[in-house]
Structures are given as C-alpha cells and as structure tokens.
Amino acid sequence: MRTILILIKKEFLQVFRNPLLLSILVVAPMVEFMIFPFCADYEIKVLNIAFIDNDRSQISKDIIHSFNSSNIFVSKGLLTSKKEADEKMKHDKIDLLVEFPSHFEEALYKNESTQIAVTANAINSVKAGIGTGYVQEIIGGYMQDFAASHTPTGMSTAMMQQEMMKEMSKARASDDRRPSIVMPTTSVVPQTPVRINISNIYWYNEQMNYKNLIVPGILVILVTLIGCYVTALNLVREKEIGTIEQVNVTPIRRWQFLLGKMIPFWLLGMAEFGAGLIIMKFVFGISVQGSLPLLLGITAIYLFVMLGLGFFISSVSENQLQSMFIVLFLFIVFVLLSGVFTPTEGMPEWAHKINYVNPMSFYIEVIKKVILKGSEFESVMRETIVLSVMAVIINTGAVLSYREASK
Amino acid sequence: MYSIEANQLTKQFGDFTAVDHICFEVREGEIFGFLGANGAGKTTAIKMMSGLLLPTSGTAMIAGYDIRTQSKLIKRNIGYMSQKFSLYGDLTVFENMQLFGTIYKIPRKELKERIMDSLRELDMEKQANTLVDSIPLGWKQKLAFATAILHRPKIVFLDEPTSGVDPIVRREFWKLIYLAASKGVTILVTTHYMDEAEYCNRISIMAEGQIKLIGTPGELKQQMGVDTINDVFVKFVKR
Numbered sequence: 271m272r273t274i275l276i277l278i279k280k281e282f283l284q285v286f287r288n289p290l291l292l293s294i295l296v297v298a299p300m301v302e303f304m305i306f307p308f309c310a311d312y313e314i315k316v317l318n319i320a321f322i323d324n325d326r327s328q329i330s331k332d333i334i335h336s337f338n339s340s341n342i343f344v345s346k347g348l349l350t351s352k353k354e355a356d357e358k359m360k361h362d363k364i365d366l367l368v369e370f371p372s373h374f375e376e377a378l379y380k381n382e383s384t385q386i387a388v389t390a391n392a393i394n395s396v397k398a399g400i401g402t403g404y405v406q407e408i409i410g411g412y413m414q415d416f417a418a419s420h421t422p423t424g425m426s427t428a429m430m431q432q433e434m435m436k437e438m439s440k441a442r443a444s445d446d447r448r449p450s451i452v453m454p455t456t457s458v459v460p461q462t463p464v465r466i467n468i469s470n471i472y473w474y475n476e477q478m479n480y481k482n483l484i485v486p487g488i489l490v491i492l493v494t495l496i497g498c499y500v501t502a503l504n505l506v507r508e509k510e511i512g513t514i515e516q517v518n519v520t521p522i523r524r525w526q527f528l529l530g531k532m533i534p535f536w537l538l539g540m541a542e543f544g545a546g547l548i549i550m551k552f553v554f555g556i557s558v559q560g561s562l563p564l565l566l567g568i569t570a571i572y573l574f575v576m577l578g579l580g581f582f583i584s585s586v587s588e589n590q591l592q593s594m595f596i597v598l599f600l601f602i603v604f605v606l607l608s609g610v611f612t613p614t615e616g617m618p619e620w621a622h623k624i625n626y627v628n629p630m631s632f633y634i635e636v637i638k639k640v641i642l643k644g645s646e647f648e649s650v651m652r653e654t655i656v657l658s659v660m661a662v663i664i665n666t667g668a669v670l671s672y673r674e675a676s677k
Numbered sequence: 678m679y680s681i682e683a684n685q686l687t688k689q690f691g692d693f694t695a696v697d698h699i700c701f702e703v704r705e706g707e708i709f710g711f712l713g714a715n716g717a718g719k720t721t722a723i724k725m726m727s728g729l730l731l732p733t734s735g736t737a738m739i740a741g742y743d744i745r746t747q748s749k750l751i752k753r754n755i756g757y758m759s760q761k762f763s764l765y766g767d768l769t770v771f772e773n774m775q776l777f778g779t780i781y782k783i784p785r786k787e788l789k790e791r792i793m794d795s796l797r798e799l800d801m802e803k804q805a806n807t808l809v810d811s812i813p814l815g816w817k818q819k820l821a822f823a824t825a826i827l828h829r830p831k832i833v834f835l836d837e838p839t840s841g842v843d844p845i846v847r848r849e850f851w852k853l854i855y856l857a858a859s860k861g862v863t864i865l866v867t868t869h870y871m872d873e874a875e876y877c878n879r880i881s882i883m884a885e886g887q888i889k890l891i892g893t894p895g896e897l898k899q900q901m902g903v904d905t906i907n908d909v910f911v912k913f914v915k916r
Contacts, residue, residue: 276779512763519757
C-alpha cells in the first residue's frame with residue numbers, strides 16, 4: 271500500500287511539474303470542449319434556392335411565393351434557362367433548383383399527372399437531403415391546400431405522398447452530383463376532404479437541438495483522450511529516458527507499478543469529467559437527467575478500460591512515436607464507429623461487429639441514455655457489464671504484457 | 678562463500694552472441710572489475726545478473742539465488758546503477774531517494790535518517806530539495822550510487838558509473854565504492870578507464886563476449902610482464 275501511495279505521489283509530482291503535460295491534460299480539453307460543440311453543427315440554416323418557371327401561371331407563382339415565407343430558403347429569383355442554373359450551382363450560388371413544366375396549372379385543373387423537378391447540389395448530401403425534404407414539405411403543403419379547395423377525384427393525398435417518397439429515395443441513392451428529384455403532383459384530393467396533420471414530438475431532445483447529442487459526444491472523446499493518450503505516452507516515455515530500468519531492478523510487483531501509474535490519471539480523468547459536466551450544464555444548458563452516481567460509476571469503469579488500453583499500447587511500443595500512432599489509429603476507428611457523430615444504425619454489418627469490441631460505442635450509449643434520457647441502471651446494465659469485462663481483460667493484458675526483464 | 682557465481686552464462690541476440698559462456702566467481706565484499714572495449718558484452722552480462730535480461734542459456738547465482746527462477750529474491754538483495762543515468766529528473770534529490778527507499782520497504786522514519794546520512798556522506802545536504810535535472814553530472818552519478826545502496830543490498834552492479842565524469846569526481850566516486858565495500862557490500866563494476874582497474878580487488882578482461890583474462894591486477898601485470906593495467910590491455914589487444 272505504501273508502495274502504491276509513493277508511486278501515486280511521484281506521478282502527481284511529475285504531472286504538476288510538467289507545464290506542457292498539465293496543459294495537455296487540463297487546459298486543452300476544456301478549451302476544446304467549449305469550442306467544438308459550436309462548430310460541429312448539423313443544422314442547415316440557409317438554403318439558396320432558384321426557380322425556372324416554364325408555366326408562369328398563378329399556381330406556380332403562388333408556390334414560388336410560399337418559399338419566400340420560409341426563413342430557411344433564400345430565393346435567388348427566377349432563372350431563364352437550365353444552363354444558367356447549372357452555372358450557378360457549379361459556383362455554389364444556389365443549393366436547390368425548382369423547375370415547373372409548362373402547362374403545369376392546366377394539368378392540375380384537368381386532373382392530369384404532372385411533375386415538378388427539384389435539383390439539389392448533393393456534394394453535401396446531408397444538406398441536399400434536408401433541402402429536398404423542406405421543398406417537398408412546402409410544395410406538399412401547398413398541394414394539400416389546393417386539393418382541399420378543389421373538386422376531389424383521382425389519387426388520394428396519401429398515395430401521392432407515397433409516390434413522392436419513392437422518387438426521393440431513388441434520387442438519393444444515386445451518386446450523381448446533382449440528383450434530380452422528380453415530384454409527381456396531381457390535382458388530387460381525397461373523396462372527403464379529411465386533413466390529417468402529423469405533429470411531431472421529439473422525445474429526450476424536444477427542441478431537436480444538435481448540441482444535446484454533440485456535447486456529450488465530445489465529452490466522451492475528451493475522457494477517452496485523457497485516459498488512453500496520456501497513459502500510452504507515459505510508460506513508454508520512461509522506457510525512452512531509461513528510468514524504467516531503475517524501477518525494474520527493484521522487487522516491485524508489476525501490478526503495483528501499473529496501479530501506481532493508473533490511479534493518478536484515473537483521478538485526473540474523473541476530475542475532468544466532473545468539470546465537463548459542469549461546463550455542460552452552465553454553458554450548454556444540458557443537465558444530467560439520470561442518476562449522477564450511476565453516470566460517474568460507469569465513467570470510472572470506462573476510464574479503467576482506456577487507461578489499461580493506454581498502458582497496454584505503451585508496454586508493447588518501443589518509443590513514444592510508435593505508441594502515438596497506435597493510439598491515433600485506434601482512436602479514429604473508435605470515434606467513427608462509436609456513433610458519436612453518425613448514427614450506428616446506418617452502418618454496415620461488419621461495422622456493428624467491430625463495435626462489439628469498441629468500448630467507446632458502449633460508453634456513448636450509456637452517456638446518451640443517462641444524460642439525455644435519464645435511464646436507470648437496468649437499461650444500461652448490458653453496457654456496464656461489457657465495459658467491466660473489457661476493463662478486466664485489457665488490464666490483465668497490460669500487466670502481463672509489461673516485462674520487467676526483456677528476452 | 679561466493680556472492681556471484683556465473684556458470685556458462687550466455688546471451689544471444691539472433692545470430693549474434695553478446696555473452697559467450699562466461700564463468701566466474703566474486704567473493705563477498707570484493708570489488709570486481711569488468712573491463713573490455715565497447716561491445717565486449719559487459720552491459721549484457723550485468724543486465725542478466727540484475728534480472729533485466731533473460732539469459733539464453735547457462736545461469737548465475739546471485740547472493741545464493743538463481744537468476745532464472747528466483748529473480749524476485751535477487752532483486753531484494755541487489756543494487757543497480759545503469760550506464761544511462763536513470764533517476765527521475767523531474768523529482769528532487771530527496772524525492773528520488775524516498776521513492777526508491779519506499780519501494781524497498783524501508784520503514785518511513787529509518788528511511789529519512791538513511792537519506793540524510795547518505796546526503797551528508799555525499800556532501801549534498803543543501804541539494805536535497807533540488808530537482809535532479811539541475812544538478813551536475815558528477816553529482817548525479819554519486820546520487821545514483823547512493824540511491825542504489827540505500828536499501829543496503831548485498832551486491833551492487835555498477836555499469837560504467839564514471840563515464841563522462843571529471844577526474845576529481847571519479848576519485849570521490851571510488852572513495853564511495855571503497856566505503857561501501859568496507860561495509861561488506863560486494864561490488865561488480867564495469868569501466869573502460871584502465872587506471873580505475875587498479876582500484877579493483879580482481880578484474881576480468883572481456884572481449885567478444887568471453888572472459889579472456891581474470892585475476893588480481895598484480896597477477897595480470899606479472900602474467901603479461903608489464904607495469905600497468907593499461908599495458909596489459911594494450912598487449913592483450915595486440916595478441
């Protein structure tokens with residue numbers, strides 16, 4: 271016990287005497303935490319839209335007008351030719367183009383099928399998807415109003431919507447730079463003008479605030495970095511400067527030595543997580559919905575997984591450069607697959623399989639559930655068990671891979 | 678009784694044999710010198726005897742324990758000073774000694790006394806709270822030695838303790854070695870300063886991983902018919 275205490279003291283003394291390490295450990299993560307959430311933004315705030323109106327009818331004008339009342343779309347006016355539109359899209363002047371065919375109004379009144387073409391710049395596929403979604407919503411809304419006030423025959427609104435969806439998904443699947451989305455519209459109406467309004471309630475994130483997802487995600491990344499990165503460099507640094515030899519000739523036990531190194535960084539990691547939660551509450555207004563002790567408990571386990579991983583990497587590497595590359599590689603895999611930034615649901619099967627051994631993906635689940643949903647222990651039990659097993663395995667591995675005597 | 682008994686101790690790195698079936702004994706309280714050019718296998722031999730490196734074949738008994746099977750027991754009884762300075766530069770003199778003393782389980786109160794005594798011997802009392810990084814190399818080496826014998830080991834391995842140190846500090850360093858030996862500590866020291874070899878009770882000259890000559894400095898000089906160990910070495914190399 272005295273041995274471990276003196277090792278902890280040594281580690282703390284070293285951390286606090288190393289201004290660079292201290293700033294890497296404390297200042298950098300905190301600053302990043304305050305800045306990143308404002309940058310990692312999925313929200314589309316502005317969409318530049320232009321129109322080609324080959325019909326020049328009252329209805330087409332009305333539809334174009336209805337875009338003006340939306341605060342997302344910025345109308346770049348009427349264009350005369352497809353070529354002009356192409357040029358504008360190439361130079362990023364417009365994100366979306368809506369094209370009305372000639373005889374559009376006529377077709378509607380005659381109850382014939384007609385189409386509006388929506389073209390989106392899909393370099394940023396998220397933006398294109400959201401953009402066409404909004405366009406669909408606005409035109410759909412207009413058509414509903416139109417249908418309600420005109421004679422009912424033909425296709426039902428529901429059918430029309432379905433058809434539209436099909437077209438949309440076709441367009442999205444194509445890899446073309448600017449998929450054309452062709453929206454069939456008909457002058458259509460249900461027999462009885464029943465209006466169905468769908469109102470959405472987004473549970474656990476009522477304002478659909480992207481920060482609710484990003485902020486806890488970044489907190490996870492920071493905790494991981496402190497746990498894994500700093501420790502991966504620590505042990506191998508002692509190898510490089512040779513101090514480890516002096517320790518290795520003493521009768522100290524391997525687990526004592528590793529524990530003496532782990533506990534200080536574990537404490538620092540926990541302190542930082544706590545600071546992160548405070549920032550989260552007062553800067554981003556996100557407070558922990560679930561139980562704080564539960565959250566801290568699982569974080570403690572997760573930190574042990576990451577510390578163990580760091581030491582494992584450190585003990586199999588020859589120098590700091592090597593261990594840095596290994597950590598960097600693992601870190602990118604962990605982050606991209608974990609679902610911090612992109613939902614795991616859309617990932618292929620093999621990615622899901624990798625996630626079975628990705629501690630970060632379990633931990634982000636816990637974070638989302640406990641912080642945003644206020645989940646109880648039962649609903650994060652699986653993750654807790656998995657993380658505990660991982661902690662035991664990786665730390666055993668770290669102790670075993672650490673060699674006092676080389677071959 | 679022997680403190681160190683090497684028996685056919687061998688270390689191979691791939692095809693290269695760094696230490697080739699060496700056999701020698703060191704008596705208790707003896708100062709035994711390991712001489713040889715760079716790459717002769719001195720450091721490899723020391724690392725095996727202090728439990729930092731596993732031998733390929735052969736073995737050695739250190740303080741009566743086998744290096745292959747009883748390394749934990751050996752470690753309690755030896756001190757080691759690496760060729761490369763390996764105390765913590767970002768800890769103070771006192772903190773370093775306290776750290777290693779505690780690892781060797783010296784009781785708290787006694788440890789403090791021992792550290793103070795040893796700093797007095799080194800004439801470094803004023804530097805107790807100085808960071809090790811900021812003291813001169815000669816002092817660092819003396820400090821490393823004092824730390825290596827703080828837990829009163831039976832045997833101390835010193836790997837080129839005086840390389841790069843000025844002649845005055847070297848002489849002081851040897852005084853410390855004699856002081857320790859007078860207390861019954863067995864000392865195995867490597868060096869390539871031939872004048873230092875004269876200070877040893879017995880020396881061995883290594884080349885190509887083998888012990889080529891072994892004996893007291895007087896015996897070796899007589900054997901080769903020369904006046905200094907330096908000449909012994911030169912003559913040996915020419916042969």
